[in-house]
Amino acid sequence: MLHLKQDHSELVVLSVLAEGPSYGYAISKEIAARSDGHFKLSPSGMYPLLTKLEKQGLVTTTWEEIKSRSSNPDASGRKRKWYTMSVKGSKRLTQHIENQQRVLKILNGFVPASLRESGLELA
Amino acid sequence: MLHLKQDHSELVVLSVLAEGPSYGYAISKEIAARSDGHFKLSPSGMYPLLTKLEKQGLVTTTWEEIKSRSSNPDASGRKRKWYTMSVKGSKRLTQHIENQQRVLKILNGFVPASLRESGLELA
DNA sequence: GATTGATATATCAAGTTTCGATATATCCTA
């Protein structure tokens, strides 16, 4: 299991949001599921990141009031904060991936030829 | 220009050392040259890293006394610390690259199909 | 009706990492 660092976190979260609006908890489950449990983004990594994305205008947010069926109808209920990727966020995701490609290509240039020949390539 | 993070630093430094012994200053120049100036590992990143590699037994070291031709033959002269990759270091480099490949493959699974179709792939 | 586990958002503090600045000293060339 690998704890995601900021760069990868941002790429992964934006990628998940590229397929439609979601919210913190669901995103973290999605990341674990789609990585076969290999990637983990914990609450303390997720929420500060989402706040950052919001401040940078890469996502917009709305609150959903989750009404309980069984309890007091006046109760505030659980709240869910939805994140929707903006056009700016979409562009940022593309940039992110392009940048990763560039870095990978350079990085691959450092891999010794002997290893590259055995299929150990990064790009 | 991109400052290398620890993971990438280790991979790049071990890759350089895979081609033969070298020393801090030369490695940093090699990194800048072979990345067309895109990667930079500054002294404050380089020396602690080399010390770490040494402590982990991934490299062995020897000091070279660089004798001056023109000055006092008794002068201590400049010292150069050579780093030689060990068998353990060689194995670690392979592991490093294999691990990167694995992470990249998973990461690529998050990239939206629409972007992957335009050639924006990470693995 | 009480307990448990899952859902859901969020912060804190301690630890680690990063990186520009600094320190020291030699060598070479103009």
Add this chain to the structure above:
DNA sequence: TAGGATATATCGAAACTTGATATATCAATC
């Protein structure tokens, strides 16, 4: 003799990471 390159190394402020903690609801079991 001054400046730029060579060479190793540390410091401290800022940023980042992450386990722990806090709060609260909901659903299912006991």
